[in-house]
Amino acid sequence: MIQSLLVLIAQPRPTHMMIRTVLPPVIALTLTGCALMPEQFTSKPAADEARLSAMETQLSQCLSQDEDLLRQRQQQTRQLKRQNASLKRIEKILAASPTAPDELQTAAANTENCANPQAVENKLLIGAREQVWMADIELALPARVDTGAQTSSLDARNIHLFERDGDKWVRFDVVHPQNGSLISIERELERMARVLQSNNDEGERRAVVKLPVAIGPLRQTAEFTLSDRAHLDYQILIGRNILKDMMLVDVSRSNLLSERADVAPAVLEDEPKTASTEMNTEESPN
Numbered sequence: 218m219i220q221s222l223l224v225l226i227a228q229p230r231p232t233h234m235m236i237r238t239v240l241p242p243v244i245a246l247t248l249t250g251c252a253l254m255p256e257q258f259t260s261k262p263a264a265d266e267a268r269l270s271a272m273e274t275q276l277s278q279c280l281s282q283d284e285d286l287l288r289q290r291q292q293q294t295r296q297l298k299r300q301n302a303s304l305k306r307i308e309k310i311l312a313a314s315p316t317a318p319d320e321l322q323t324a325a326a327n328t329e330n331c332a333n334p335q336a337v338e339n340k341l342l343i344g345a346r347e348q349v350w351m352a353d354i355e356l357a358l359p360a361r362v363d364t365g366a367q368t369s370s371l372d373a374r375n376i377h378l379f380e381r382d383g384d385k386w387v388r389f390d391v392v393h394p395q396n397g398s399l400i401s402i403e404r405e406l407e408r409m410a411r412v413l414q415s416n417n418d419e420g421e422r423r424a425v426v427k428l429p430v431a432i433g434p435l436r437q438t439a440e441f442t443l444s445d446r447a448h449l450d451y452q453i454l455i456g457r458n459i460l461k462d463m464m465l466v467d468v469s470r471s472n473l474l475s476e477r478a479d480v481a482p483a484v485l486e487d488e489p490k491t492a493s494t495e496m497n498t499e500e501s502p503n
Contacts, residue, residue, distance in 0.1 A: 307413065310420070341435055341464045346471040349453050350431040354391055354400045358452045360432075362466050366456035368410065368425070369439055372446035374399065376424060378406065387424045389443055394452065404428065410442055433474035435463055 348357040358372075373389035380386065385406040390399040404426035411420040423442040430439055432455070439459045446452060460466065467473070 310411065310413070340462075341433055342473060343432060343464050343466055344470040344473040345466065345468045346451070347432060347455070347474055348472065349455065351391075352429040352431065353402055356394065356400075358391075358394055359450075360453035360455050361451040362455045362460070362468075364457060364460065364466055366454060368412075368458050369441050369456040370412075370423075370444050370446070370454040371428070371441040372449070372452040373443035374445060374447070376443050376445075378424065381405075387426060387443065389424075392452065407440060412442060412444075430459070432459070432464070437463075 343362060345362050347360050347362065349360040350357050371391070373391065376387060376389045378385065378387050386403060387406045388401065388403045390401050392398075393400060407425045407427055410423050410425050412423050413420045421444070423444055425440050425442050427438050428441050430437065437459065441453075446454075
């Protein structure tokens with residue numbers, strides 16, 4: 218079309234026919250170009266605005282993600298500080314505990330026994346849950362065996378410390394496993410122990426008493442911490458102070474000694490004679 222226009226212009230005297238043939242398309246093309254140019258100019262700002270909006274949205278998302286990461290890091294930092302504080306408290310308690318070397322010696326002895334078949338043969342095999350005969354109340358109580366606990370624990374209610382003849386004693390009640398009645402027991406206080414728990418960084422102070430117990434044919438007088446275990450399924454927790462050098466635990470089995478636990482064993486010769494046991498009675502401390 219442009220070439221035709223140039224030819225028309227180059228003619229010294231363009232004819233009327235040539236003008237009618239070439240000029241209308243040229244005029245139409247010119248008007249079309251003029252109509253398209255505003256659309257081209259107006260479409261570019263709209264596209265730029267859309268791109269800017271998308272970039273602003275992405276930037277906002279990135280900033281939100283950064284804020285979430287910062288909050289998570291702050292929370293993790295606080296958790297690490299609490300854990301470090303708990304570890305330091307535990308280290309102080311272990312460093313001040315006089316029984317720590319004994320525990321290490323016991324662990325070493327247990328390791329040696331595992332390599333000694335004769336030592337294994339001489340030990341009583343028990344399950345993860347057993348019945349424990351309590352001579353003081355002449356009852357078998359359900360117990361759970363916990364090799365991670367150093368001292369055994371007894372479910373005791375209404376714990377009360379008092380003095381008798383200048384000595385510290387403790388009175389507590391044991392729940393009868395069949396009828397729910399309370400059996401009162403008095404024992405001389407051996408010591409107060411701090412027991413650490415996973416849900417309590419400060420630990421819990423518990424009274425410790427000695428009680429005669431029997432697991433199957435084995436009888437001994439062992440230390441028990443007194444604690445309200447009403448929220449737990451077992452009235453007794455058997456720890457390493459009863460298990461060591463005498464028993465092996467098969468955690469996959471339970472009540473291996475149930476037939477023997479139903480029979481009351483003979484009273485221990487070294488059982489303390491000063492303890493008093495009464496059914497549902499109370500006595501004022503001296």
